[in-house]
Amino acid sequence: MDLAFLLEAFWIALTGVPLALLVTVVTLMIAVPIGFILAVFRVNNIPVIKQLSIVYLSFVRGTPLIVQIFLIYSTIPLILNMTFQKYQIDYDIFAIHPVWYAFIIFSFHMIAILMEVFRGGLSTIDQGQREAALAAGLSPVQTYIRILIPQVFANALPNLSTATIHLIKATSLGYAISLQEITLRTKVAANVGYNYLEAYIDIFIVYIILCSIVEFAFKRMEERLKKYQGLSE
Amino acid sequence: MLEVKGLSKAFNKVDVLKGIDLSVKKGDVVVIIGPSGSGKTTLLRTLNFLERADAGLAIYDDKEVNFNRVSKKDIQEIRKRTGFVFQNYNLFKNKTALENITEGLVYAQKVPKEEAKVLALKELERVGLVDKQDHYPFELSGGQQQRVGIARAVALKPDIILFDEPTSALDPELIGEVLAVMKGLAEEGRTMIIVTHEMDFAKEVADQVIFMADGYVIEQGSPEKIFKHPQEERTIQFLRRLLPEDYTVYL
Numbered sequence: 512m513d514l515a516f517l518l519e520a521f522w523i524a525l526t527g528v529p530l531a532l533l534v535t536v537v538t539l540m541i542a543v544p545i546g547f548i549l550a551v552f553r554v555n556n557i558p559v560i561k562q563l564s565i566v567y568l569s570f571v572r573g574t575p576l577i578v579q580i581f582l583i584y585s586t587i588p589l590i591l592n593m594t595f596q597k598y599q600i601d602y603d604i605f606a607i608h609p610v611w612y613a614f615i616i617f618s619f620h621m622i623a624i625l626m627e628v629f630r631g632g633l634s635t636i637d638q639g640q641r642e643a644a645l646a647a648g649l650s651p652v653q654t655y656i657r658i659l660i661p662q663v664f665a666n667a668l669p670n671l672s673t674a675t676i677h678l679i680k681a682t683s684l685g686y687a688i689s690l691q692e693i694t695l696r697t698k699v700a701a702n703v704g705y706n707y708l709e710a711y712i713d714i715f716i717v718y719i720i721l722c723s724i725v726e727f728a729f730k731r732m733e734e735r736l737k738k739y740q741g742l743s744e
Numbered sequence: 745m746l747e748v749k750g751l752s753k754a755f756n757k758v759d760v761l762k763g764i765d766l767s768v769k770k771g772d773v774v775v776i777i778g779p780s781g782s783g784k785t786t787l788l789r790t791l792n793f794l795e796r797a798d799a800g801l802a803i804y805d806d807k808e809v810n811f812n813r814v815s816k817k818d819i820q821e822i823r824k825r826t827g828f829v830f831q832n833y834n835l836f837k838n839k840t841a842l843e844n845i846t847e848g849l850v851y852a853q854k855v856p857k858e859e860a861k862v863l864a865l866k867e868l869e870r871v872g873l874v875d876k877q878d879h880y881p882f883e884l885s886g887g888q889q890q891r892v893g894i895a896r897a898v899a900l901k902p903d904i905i906l907f908d909e910p911t912s913a914l915d916p917e918l919i920g921e922v923l924a925v926m927k928g929l930a931e932e933g934r935t936m937i938i939v940t941h942e943m944d945f946a947k948e949v950a951d952q953v954i955f956m957a958d959g960y961v962i963e964q965g966s967p968e969k970i971f972k973h974p975q976e977e978r979t980i981q982f983l984r985r986l987l988p989e990d991y992t993v994y995l
Contacts, residue, residue, distance in 0.1 A: 637834070637837070639830060639832050639834035640834050640835075640836055640837065642794050642828075642830070642834060643828070643830060643834035643835070643836065643893075643896075644836070644847075644848075645794070645823065646792055646794065646823060646826075646827070646828035646897075647847060647848030647852055647896065647897075647900060648820065648823050648824050648848050648852030648853060648900065649847070649848065649851055649852050650820070650852075653851050653852070657847065657851060658836050658838065658839075658847075661838050662837060662838050665838070738880070739837060739838045739839075739840075739880040739882070740837070740882070
């Protein structure tokens with residue numbers, strides 16, 4: 512075991528954290544609202560959208576993430592190429608930074624997962640409170656925004672935490688599309704002296720630290736919400 | 745104040761309300777009694793459009809609405825004029841007792857926040873819960889939650905307050921505190937329509953008692969008339985089952 516390299520590679524692994532977090536945050540910013548809206552469509556049995564979202568969900572859940580990554584990563588350039596040619600746009604598709612692909616791929620994956628998370632949360636909506644808000648003169652939109660949605664999010668928080676951690680770990684598969692995140696950077700550093708074990712240990716530790724911090728943050732958020740839920744662990 | 749004519753409602757082709765006529769004068773306390781499944785709660789809910797009636801007319805003071813073609817604006821307007829107290833309190837779980845009351849004031853009636861707080865505290869004082877203003881619903885007993893529910897309805901200054909079995913979900917020892925608040929409101933001259941199984945309360949507080957069964961108003965009149973001299977067989981049967989000692993004379 513090369514202790515000096517173990518230490519050195521740890522810092523290299525850390526340099527991949529910002530990109531991993533960027534992908535996580537952007538993905539959530541895209542997937543949370545869309546997943547929520549699709550969940551609302553599904554619980555309200557909106558035709559067509561409901562059926563499509565079920566097919567989409569089974570696709571995401573029924574295939575390995577790495578296969579989804581390869582599939583989308585190969586499809587997008589094809590589509591872009593055709594579009595660019597059609598409209599005669601002069602742009603080198605292969606110059607597109609892989610992080611853009613990562614946003615699309617992980618959003619595609621997470622929308623399905625978050626749709627299920629919010630569907631669970633929406634099923635906890637208390638119709639009585641909805642009626643009470645309407646009876647108090649609130650509009651249906653005010654009722655959702657002020658009373659129901661905050662409670663849906665509170666109820667969905669534990670599952671949202673699990674989904675976020677799943678996403679952080681999933682960004683490690685970004686190495687497959689040359690995304691310079693934690694895993695790829697460290698592995699590349701290990702290529703020089705074949706110090707793969709040290710590199711893998713460092714990657715392992717960095718993910719554990721990262722996920723623990725995020726989990727802790729969600730826990731704190733949950734505790735703050737417990738204030739009005741009266742839940743105790 | 746409120747006239748209802750020919751109100752009907754069916755759920756899945758089962759008629760629940762079969763042409764209800766109702767007249768409520770300002771300051772009246774109308775108590776609706778009757779066996780379960782008689783349509784009492786549905787009647788109350790249609791008056792506030794929590795349930796949509798199939799046919800009928802309602803005249804709220806100057807405002808006349810036809811139940812089967814009512815606009816969203818009319819619904820909003822009528823909900824502003826009516827308060828509703830629920831059997832299961834239905835307090836907003838993510839809001840404190842005080843916020844439960846200010847919510848409708850601030851966001852539906854556009855009362856400035858500070859002013860709404862003053863109004864809400866006044867209502868909490870009436871129901872004896874000023875010291876619980878910052879408590880969330882889960883920290884309150886059923887009776888306290890229902891008192892906040894009543895304060896929430898009253899604070900919006902409705903012309904009529906509708907009570908849907910306000911004490912049915914409460915433990916027996918908590919019923920008294922809620923009825924006391926309601927009695928206070930009746931004494932202030934508030935117009936109220938109350939669905940309840942509390943017969944003593946009805947006798948004491950009601951100006952008008954309505955007995956409903958199978959979607960019809962079977963009999964209505966003063967508490968004296970309904971409880972002491974019921975005319976209809978169904979009314980007598982119902983009261984006898986509920987209060988056997990008082991009605992042995994009709995056996």
